[in-house]
Amino acid sequence: QWIYLNGQFVPKHEAKVSVYDHGYLYGDGVFEGIRVYSGNVFRLKEHLIRLYESAKSIMLDIPYTLAEMTEAVAATIRRNELVDGYIRLVISRGDGNLGLDPASCPRPNIVIIAEQLALFPAEYYQTGIPIITVATRRNRPDVLSPQVKSLNYLNNILVKLEAKLAGVQEALMLNEQGYVAEGSGDNVFLVKGNKLITPPSSAGALEGITRNAIMELGEQLGYDVREEVFTRHDVYVADEVFLTGTAAEVIAVIKVDGRTIGDGTPGAHTNRLLEAFRQLVVQDGEK
Ligand code: PLP
Numbered sequence: 001q002w003i004y005l006n007g008q009f010v011p012k013h014e015a016k017v018s019v020y021d022h023g024y025l026y027g028d029g030v031f032e033g034i035r036v037y038s039g040n041v042f043r044l045k046e047h048l049i050r051l052y053e054s055a056k057s058i059m060l061d062i063p064y065t066l067a068e069m070t071e072a073v074a075a076t077i078r079r080n081e082l083v084d085g086y087i088r089l090v091i092s093r094g095d096g097n098l099g100l101d102p103a104s105c106p107r108p109n110i111v112i113i114a115e116q117l118a119l120f121p122a123e124y125y126q127t128g129i130p131i132i133t134v135a136t137r138r139n140r141p142d143v144l145s146p147q148v149k150s151l152n153y154l155n156n157i158l159v160k161l162e163a164k165l166a167g168v169q170e171a172l173m174l175n176e177q178g179y180v181a182e183g184s185g186d187n188v189f190l191v192k193g194n195k196l197i198t199p200p201s202s203a204g205a206l207e208g209i210t211r212n213a214i215m216e217l218g219e220q221l222g223y224d225v226r227e228e229v230f231t232r233h234d235v236y237v238a239d240e241v242f243l244t245g246t247a248a249e250v251i252a253v254i255k256v257d258g259r260t261i262g263d264g265t266p267g268a269h270t271n272r273l274l275e276a277f278r279q280l281v282v283q284d285g286e287k
Contacts, residue, residue, distance in 0.1 A: 004076040004112035017109045023092025026100065027152040029108070030054040033246045034087040035117070036077060037281045041087070042246075043209050044070060050209070054148045055091060060108060062091055072112060080114040086247065088113040092151065120248060124169075125274070128252035128266040131183070131243075133232055134162035134171045138181035138204035146181070146206045159184040170243065172235070172256070175204040179229040186245030187211040188253075190230065190238035191223075191269045197234075200227040210244040210277070213284075217276045223269075232257065240267035242274075250274040 003015035023029035032051045035042045048066055055062050064072065073087060090111040096104035136158040138146060155173070163171035163184070172188055175181045181204030182188055189211075190197045196218040199205045218225040235241055241253040241261050250273055252266030261267075 001115070002076070002079045004072055004079075004110070006107075006110050007072075009076075009079050015111070017092065017111070018095045020095045020097065021092050021109055022094065022096050022102065022105050023090070023109065023151050025096075025098070026093075027150065027154075028058070028060075028102065028105075029090060029092035029151040030058065030060060030149055031091070031151060032087075032089045032149060034073070034089065035246050035281070036082055036085045036087060036114070039077075039083050040282070040284075041073065041077070042281050042284065043213070044073060046209050046212070047089075048073075050147070050149060050207075051089060051091070054150065057145065057148045058150065059102070060091065060093060062108065062110075064110070072110070076112040076114045082114045082116070084117060086115050086117045088115070090151070117247075120251070124251055125266070128254035128264075128270075129170060130168050130255035131170045131172060131253050132163060132166050132168055132257050133174060133180075133235075134159050134166075136162060136173055138173045138175045140176055141202055141204055146201060146204050149206065156184045170251075172232075173204070174232070179203050179231060180235060181205055183243050183245070186243040186248050186251075188235075189214065189242050189244065190235060191240035191242075191267065192234075192238050194222075194224050196223040196225045196269075197228050197230060198226075199229055203229045208244060208246075210246055210249065213277060213280060214244050214250065214273055217273060217280065221272065221276065236261075238262075240270050242266075242270045250277050 001012040002009040032047045034047045092109045094105040094108045173181045187208040215225050236259040243251045252270045254264050
């Protein structure tokens with residue numbers, strides 16, 4: 001496996017950045033997770049636009065044009081002969097001194113990892129997963145936008161820890177008003193009648209690429225797709241609940257805080273949207 005590191009390909013175990021990298025010292029940087037399906041990168045442009053917007057928001061200048069970054073991703077896929085897998089793109093502020101000031105970091109470190117995907121266990125898709133809501137809150141969107149996919153994932157990690165402590169794989173984070181925001185690394189949808197509802201970004205949701213694809217597919221399939229704030233109660237009484245993300249794709253939720261959703265198995269709407277998504281990812285890729 002070859003890692004792209006600042007324009008070079010380096011063997012996996014030799015790919016290293018300095019302990020003075022501000023990504024390491026302060027979580028100062030941005031990242032993306034992207035999927036490759038049958039040799040096609042799913043919505044690479046959208047992922048790269050989000051990456052550049054995240055970087056702009058934290059005043060991190062990525063020294064590549066969008067076209068150069070696209071080519072770097074393609075080269076990493078070719079070098080690793082990746083057909084189906086996952087790409088992790090990490091741009092950190094770079095090596096500096098121990099102070100917070102990014103001015104001591106002359107050049108970002110650019111890392112691209114292309115891996116065979118460790119797929120979620122197939123049984124998750126057959127049985128669905130139980131989840132909980134946790135005490136960790138989404139940071140306020142007006143303080144640090146959830147659209148910035150930064151290397152500061154501590155509250156997402158706390159969500160994961162709370163979930164695991166409670167014996168489940170995933171959990172929902174609420175925002176400071178107590179409305180549902182999203183999962184630790186995925187977005188949440190409710191199905192209620194013909195409505196397909198997901199929280200707006202103003203409620204603390206990242207505008208996930210998978211989320212956007214599901215909203216498009218939902219429209220095409222005739223659902224009344226809405227971005228609306230909702231409470232835990234709305235989740236408990238939904239017909240169906242599912243999570244979306246690059247890694248998870250579409251995963252049915254069968255229990256939330258001990259309340260069974262629907263009949264406790266993945267619902268027909270969720271399965272239909274998962275099928276439509278799996279068709280889309282093979283049709284919609286970029287070489
Ligand atoms: N929410 C958070 C906090 C995430 O990190 C991710 C993963 O990227 C998502 C949602 C899902 O977004 P996407 O579908 O673009 O992977």
